[in-house]
Amino acid sequence: MIVRDIRKEIIGTSKEVFAKDNQWVSRRMLLKEDGMGFSFHETIIKAHSKTHIHYKNHLEAVYCVSGDGKIEDLKTGIINEIYDGIMYALNENDEHYLYGGNVDMRLICVFNPPLTGKENHDENGVYPLID
Known part of the structure; x- marks a missing residue:
């Protein structure tokens, strides 16, 4: 346990x-190890922030x-509100x-494959796949 x-x-x-531009902080409680x-x-x-994300190597589920x-889907242009009780899943590497x-938004996130803990977004919003 x-x-x-x-x-x-x-x-x-x-x-x-911490994000390179301080727009978020990720507290990694379970990792690949x-x-x-x-x-x-x-x-x-962080409140009033904007982050470009494109997890090409990971699927993510998020619960606020x-x-x-x-959240704005860049493929469809659809914007969805996020607040306490909303879940979204990036099931197509969206x-x-x-x-x-x-106000600051607190999210609970699950990644598959699991992160190692060293990942941070690159210039394209991608977490690298680290073995």
């Missing part, structure tokens, strides 16, 4: 990863537990913009 305390074991360690077949994260999207924002709303 794996039990982790985000305040004691994640925040302030190498498992807390844990052998679960997926990774599990808490991500804080607080705050608000929007390229998108993620917008922070009026």
Whole structure:
């Protein structure tokens, strides 16, 4: 059994990863090394931010537990509101913009394949596939 305390074991360690432009912070609670077949994260999207994301190498499911924002599908142009209780899944490696709303947005995220913990978005919004 794996039990982790985000305040004691994640925040302030190498498992807390900040966006290059400080628009989000990802707290990586389960990683590839844990052998679960997926990774599990808490991500804080900063209010009034905009992030280009295109996970070409990963599928992601996201559940909002607080705050608000929007997600814009760049293929269709559809914009969906995000708020407490909304889940979205990037089941087709969907390229998108993620917008922070009026307050910070707290998201719970699952990645497949799992992240190693060292990933950060490149210039195209992609996490590299690290073995």
